[in-house]
Amino acid sequence: ELKVEQNPLFLSMQEGKNYTIYCNYSTTSDRLYWYRQDPGKSLESLFVLLSNGAVKQEGRLMASLDTKARLSTLHITAAVHDLSATYFCAVAGGTSYGKLTFGQGTILTVHP
């Protein structure tokens, strides 16, 4: 059974600081997704990582995937208040990559 764990679950940051969210998963997969969710809203796709060593960047966020370590990271550079949200990683499993298993989510709050 595929398990996905994120840490930390809660992250309070000051504006301008850097931090990393970690996503560990238990079985082999080479497809990992990061989503953002604002309070009361749906999930918005941030990154799709499709192979070992994949790195994607968008603005102040950068995601990477190490399939051998079964680890993905979401790095936040020079945080701003607008990044406050819940961030989920999700791993595709099964023979047809049809099913996603989600981490618990990381609630990020950026303070002035």
Next chain:
Amino acid sequence: DADVTQTPRNRITKTGKRIMLECSQTKGHDRMYWYRQDPGLGLRLIYYSFDVKDINKGEISDGYSVSRQAQAKFSLSLESAIPNQTALYFCATSDSGSPRYEQYFGPGTRLTVT
């Protein structure tokens, strides 16, 4: 217009009632999914459908049933609602023809069972 829509957006119902949540999509995707979200637990898969004739149980299917009426429509039913089914429910779609296998989510339905 939104590509994935869910109705209703909010629903309050009583214990023991039958309720149906509906999902429609205009993305032309063949795969559809139902998830529930509870605080601290992320999203958990209830049922998924890879095409109209293919329905599969997910991680937490007990107490739920689904119907895939057409490629674009996927409904979730709670046969006899109970309070611990109070949650935020999301429908999602994906395209088996895309190597990204990315899932796209609807706006969610907030269900409260009293």
